[in-house]
Amino acid sequence: MAKREPQQLGIEKWQVQLRKGAAELAVLGAVSHGPSYGLAILESISRAGPIDISEGAIYPLLKRLESDGKLASRWVEDEGASHPRKYYALTQKGRQALKAMRSEWLAFHEAMMILLDGSQTGGADVG
Amino acid sequence: MSDEDLIKDYIERLRVELVRLGVKDAEEVLLEIRGHLMERRAGDGLTSALDALGPPEAYAASFAGRSGRQGSRRRLSVLFARLAVLCTSALLFLISVILIALDLADPGRVGFWVSSIDTTFYLGRYSGDDPSVNDVLGGFFLPIALGAALLTAALIFHQGKACIRTQQG
Numbered sequence: 001m002a003k004r005e006p007q008q009l010g011i012e013k014w015q016v017q018l019r020k021g022a023a024e025l026a027v028l029g030a031v032s033h034g035p036s037y038g039l040a041i042l043e044s045i046s047r048a049g050p051i052d053i054s055e056g057a058i059y060p061l062l063k064r065l066e067s068d069g070k071l072a073s074r075w076v077e078d079e080g081a082s083h084p085r086k087y088y089a090l091t092q093k094g095r096q097a098l099k100a101m102r103s104e105w106l107a108f109h110e111a112m113m114i115l116l117d118g119s120q121t122g123g124a125d126v127g
Numbered sequence: 128m129s130d131e132d133l134i135k136d137y138i139e140r141l142r143v144e145l146v147r148l149g150v151k152d153a154e155e156v157l158l159e160i161r162g163h164l165m166e167r168r169a170g171d172g173l174t175s176a177l178d179a180l181g182p183p184e185a186y187a188a189s190f191a192g193r194s195g196r197q198g199s200r201r202r203l204s205v206l207f208a209r210l211a212v213l214c215t216s217a218l219l220f221l222i223s224v225i226l227i228a229l230d231l232a233d234p235g236r237v238g239f240w241v242s243s244i245d246t247t248f249y250l251g252r253y254s255g256d257d258p259s260v261n262d263v264l265g266g267f268f269l270p271i272a273l274g275a276a277l278l279t280a281a282l283i284f285h286q287g288k289a290c291i292r293t294q295q296g
């Protein structure tokens with residue numbers, strides 16, 4: 001059976017909202033592995049799976065996280081790069097926020113799986 | 128238009144739109160976006176990068192909000208409001224403590240005295256002997272003063288913490 005595109009299934013808007021909701025957690029998670037800059041953060045999130053934070057969204061989000069005190073930044077002149085890069089790292093507040101958000105996410109995931117396991121084994125269809 | 132010119136044009140248009148952010152914040156954003164576009168150009172992705180960022184006018188709006196100058200101004204006015212409450216609470220606390228001390232030192236002479244003839248009133252120690260002037264609170268004066276002292280102390284503590292939080296942003 002051919003895979004249907006989200007637009008055909010009518011879930012495109014839902015996907016967008018889902019990814020928007022997860023964006024902050026995804027960025028904090030990506031930075032938790034070590035200081036990183038905008039493009040590298042985008043690439044590591046993209047490699048992880050279908051989370052897809054757009055290039056347009058990443059920098060305002062990083063700026064907001066920095067203003068909120070969850071990230072700290074510094075400019076680095078990387079070897080081989082023609083321009084300085086702004087590296088972001090988690091602050092203590094960011095680590096605490098990540099820990100709390102991770103717990104919430106796992107609890108949310110567990111609850112959804114309980115609900116979805118029932119639908120997979122064939123609940124009653126109406127209409 | 129060459130890739131260099133495309134990047135330069137985008138950055139200059141974005142610079143105009145970011146004026147509300149404040150000079151330092153705007154320059155950091157521009158440097159970061161310019162670096163991003165230059166790296167994407169190296170990977171032949173400049174066109175898709177520019178498409179993803181969108182028109183500078185709209186992209187600049189995504190940086191607005193509680194960051195930068197807007198955030199600083201809002202924090203300052205919140206801080207001033209909290210300081211005003213803190214100072215008022217401190218003054219009322221001081222007055223309450225003085226009244227409690229006076230009442231303990233000279234019971235019966237400290238209270239809220241009101242004249243039945245005119246609208247004169249006194250808060251504190253009344254040493255006169257005018258029979259028309261009476262302490263309207265009587266025995267309740269001390270508990271009320273104690274309550275006021277506790278309430279204002281709690282307000283001072285709460286607002287003090289809030290001021291520190293606001294200062295930290």
